[in-house]
Amino acid sequence: MDRPLSSSAERRIRESFSRQGFMKKLGARIVSLGAGTCELAVDFDESLTQQHGYFHAGVTATIADNACGYAAYSLMPENSTVLTTEFKINLLAPATGPRLVARGRVIKPGRTLVIAQADVFSVSGAGETLVATMLATEICLKDKEDR
Amino acid sequence: MDRPLSSSAERRIRESFSRQGFMKKLGARIVSLGAGTCELAVDFDESLTQQHGYFHAGVTATIADNACGYAAYSLMPENSTVLTTEFKINLLAPATGPRLVARGRVIKPGRTLVIAQADVFSVSGAGETLVATMLATEICLKDKEDR
Amino acid sequence: MDRPLSSSAERRIRESFSRQGFMKKLGARIVSLGAGTCELAVDFDESLTQQHGYFHAGVTATIADNACGYAAYSLMPENSTVLTTEFKINLLAPATGPRLVARGRVIKPGRTLVIAQADVFSVSGAGETLVATMLATEICLKDKEDR
Amino acid sequence: MDRPLSSSAERRIRESFSRQGFMKKLGARIVSLGAGTCELAVDFDESLTQQHGYFHAGVTATIADNACGYAAYSLMPENSTVLTTEFKINLLAPATGPRLVARGRVIKPGRTLVIAQADVFSVSGAGETLVATMLATEICLKDKEDR
Numbered sequence: 001m002d003r004p005l006s007s008s009a010e011r012r013i014r015e016s017f018s019r020q021g022f023m024k025k026l027g028a029r030i031v032s033l034g035a036g037t038c039e040l041a042v043d044f045d046e047s048l049t050q051q052h053g054y055f056h057a058g059v060t061a062t063i064a065d066n067a068c069g070y071a072a073y074s075l076m077p078e079n080s081t082v083l084t085t086e087f088k089i090n091l092l093a094p095a096t097g098p099r100l101v102a103r104g105r106v107i108k109p110g111r112t113l114v115i116a117q118a119d120v121f122s123v124s125g126a127g128e129t130l131v132a133t134m135l136a137t138e139i140c141l142k143d144k145e146d147r
Numbered sequence: 148m149d150r151p152l153s154s155s156a157e158r159r160i161r162e163s164f165s166r167q168g169f170m171k172k173l174g175a176r177i178v179s180l181g182a183g184t185c186e187l188a189v190d191f192d193e194s195l196t197q198q199h200g201y202f203h204a205g206v207t208a209t210i211a212d213n214a215c216g217y218a219a220y221s222l223m224p225e226n227s228t229v230l231t232t233e234f235k236i237n238l239l240a241p242a243t244g245p246r247l248v249a250r251g252r253v254i255k256p257g258r259t260l261v262i263a264q265a266d267v268f269s270v271s272g273a274g275e276t277l278v279a280t281m282l283a284t285e286i287c288l289k290d291k292e293d294r
Numbered sequence: 295m296d297r298p299l300s301s302s303a304e305r306r307i308r309e310s311f312s313r314q315g316f317m318k319k320l321g322a323r324i325v326s327l328g329a330g331t332c333e334l335a336v337d338f339d340e341s342l343t344q345q346h347g348y349f350h351a352g353v354t355a356t357i358a359d360n361a362c363g364y365a366a367y368s369l370m371p372e373n374s375t376v377l378t379t380e381f382k383i384n385l386l387a388p389a390t391g392p393r394l395v396a397r398g399r400v401i402k403p404g405r406t407l408v409i410a411q412a413d414v415f416s417v418s419g420a421g422e423t424l425v426a427t428m429l430a431t432e433i434c435l436k437d438k439e440d441r
Numbered sequence: 442m443d444r445p446l447s448s449s450a451e452r453r454i455r456e457s458f459s460r461q462g463f464m465k466k467l468g469a470r471i472v473s474l475g476a477g478t479c480e481l482a483v484d485f486d487e488s489l490t491q492q493h494g495y496f497h498a499g500v501t502a503t504i505a506d507n508a509c510g511y512a513a514y515s516l517m518p519e520n521s522t523v524l525t526t527e528f529k530i531n532l533l534a535p536a537t538g539p540r541l542v543a544r545g546r547v548i549k550p551g552r553t554l555v556i557a558q559a560d561v562f563s564v565s566g567a568g569e570t571l572v573a574t575m576l577a578t579e580i581c582l583k584d585k586e587d588r
Contacts, residue, residue: 016198017198019196019198020196020197020198020203021192021193021194021195021196021203022194022195022196022197022203022205022206024194025172025194025195045168046168047168047169047171047172048168048169048172049166049167049168049169050167050169051163051164051166051167051228051293051294052228052293052294053294056167056168056169056209057209057212057231057234058169058205058206058208058209058210058212058213059169059205059209061205061208061209061212061234062203062204062205062206062208062209063205065204065205065208066205081198081199083238084204084238085237085238085554085578086235086236086237086238086527086556086576086578087204087208087235087236088233088234088235088236088382088429088529089233089234089235090232090233090402090409090429090431091230091231091232091233092401092402092409093402107386107424107427108384108386108387108424112553112580113526113580115384115386115427117427130401130402133401133409133411133429135382135384135427135429135527137384137526137527137578139553139554146198146199147198147199147200232407232431233380233429233431235382235529235576237549237556237576237578239548239549239556240549254533254571254574255531255533255534255571259406259433260379260433262531262533262574264574277548277549280548280556280558280576282380282529282531282574282576284379284380284431284531286406286407310492311492313490313492314490314491314492314497315486315487315488315489315490315497316488316489316490316491316497316499316500318488319466319488319489339462340462341462341463341465341466342462342463342466343460343461343462343463344461344463345457345458345460345461345522345587345588346522346587346588347588350461350462350463350503351503351506351525351528352463352499352500352502352503352504352506352507353463353499353503355499355502355503355506355528356497356498356499356500356502356503357499359498359499359502360499375492375493377532378498378532379531379532380529380530380531380532381498381502381529381530382527382528382529382530383527383528383529384526384527385524385525385526385527440492440493441492441493441494
């Protein structure tokens with residue numbers, strides 16, 4: 001269950017998300033936000049596939065990266081911006097449709113570095129399957145605008 | 148310098164690449180292929196950006212992942228297919244345009260697992276800047292079609 | 295809570311552990327074993343430190359690696375052995391004494407590759423602090439003795 | 442070829458290394474230091490093994506981590522200290538004796554974060570074999586003593 005987020009932090013994240021042209025291109029959306037958590041989703045489309053017809057690992061990594069980044073950003077001060085410095089992803093099962101959901105959470109907050117983890121699930125009427133997990137390092141850049 | 152690739156291996160990789168809907172969506176293309184190497188490129192577009200206007204880390208990761216995957220696939224037998232099982236990427240500098248180039252190479256071949264590394268460069272008239280590096284594990288699935 | 299382990303699997307793991315000269319050198323011990331889980335511990339000693347007097351990251355990584363490896367091995371068939379192919383560790387806080395505990399669990403079993411995660415805690419009378427987390431890939435080598 | 446290091450930076454690294462109890466325990470030593478590079482070595486001993494009699498992955502990771510850390514530290518200012526925040530290692534081949542050598546180099550310097558890579562080789566009279574490669578993030582803590 002998400003811990004509630006201040007309205008200013010929520011607005012800051014939604015504005016940042018909306019400035020990411022790549023989110024629009026993927027059709028990705030914010031499902032929920034909390035203090036230290038972020039859930040994103042993207043629907044299956046032929047234009048998001050790898051050679052076997054599953055979601056491309058790049059799509060899985062992209063939404064996991066953003067779920068980690070915004071989970072971290074939710075804990076950062078006003079007038080700061082966030083960048084991913086590194087991530088590692090293990091691809092556990094084919095990422096099938098109709099929907100991919102990434103759930104990010106902060107596992108270690110910090111003033112400069114924030115460590116987050118995201119699990120990515122393939123979601124269908126039949127339930128959820130874990131398809132990937134990511135460990136990421138996010139850096140807080142202070143006194144810098146997020147644009 | 149790339150070591151030459153057999154024409155059948157080259158055809159196999161190009162066909163696999165062309166079946167990836169996500170490559171088309173990104174406008175990514177194969178620059179060169181060799182035995183154990185693969186270079187891919189993608190041009191800057193507003194639709195590929197993160198919130199500061201650089202290439203999204205997801206784009207950087209996607210082409211690095213594919214450069215590793217096809218570098219590995221170039222050494223795999225006919226009638227096999229390739230999957231990425233995990234990768235780690237360090238993002239070293241802002242990924243600016245006008246072009247992003249990923250150069251993948253096999254650092255350890257193997258019958259089941261192939262380990263590859265890719266460096267990603269931001270390329271402009273002024274030269275090249277290293278913006279990311281990836282270490283990836285690719286698995287060879289034998290007697291399985293790449294579609 | 296650990297799921298119970300067959301006595302033959304438990305014997306196999308304990309014998310493997312006892313053949314690792316490095317475990318003896320570190321003074322590491324098995325705290326508990328289950329089907330898909332493994333907990334290891336090591337006590338603080340001056341000979342295990344980095345330059346600031348904390349446990350060296352190499353010690354943290356070693357017991358996390360083994361906790362992942364034996365969690366994975368617990369699910370592998372008789373007459374097989376296990377090797378780590380890669381791992382990634384995020385160091386979250388100084389690893390202080392008096393004791394370091396690594397708790398490994400399988401997050402994705404598989405016939406060839408098993409993915410595991412380990413959390414490492416600094417344990418004292420005052421409680422536990424998460425000091426590191428690891429994601430690892432373990433490979434099952436069939437028809438091969440674990441020695 | 443190593444770029445030369447100032448004598449004060451070299452002294453700072455050698456003192457830091459000598460304060461690491463774990464280096465003494467492993468019998469590890471500095472082979473060479475440069476500006477942005479560090480080479481370490483450790484000799485085979487039964488007390489450093491995993492269950493098959495090779496060097497334990499924890500030993501490989503430890504010297505690779507230190508080679509990255511001191512390569513990074515060589516570029517950091519006086520009156521600072523270094524910590525590893527994360528690393529990823531791919532284990533490529535059995536780490537056999539009689540000697541293991543880790544060669545670290547900075548791939549991206551920075552004021553706060555320094556990214557380094559280390560290759561680890563098994564060295565014998567017959568030559569060298571690459572047995573592992575690591576990508577690591579090092580953080581510079583300013584105005585903090587390295588003890």
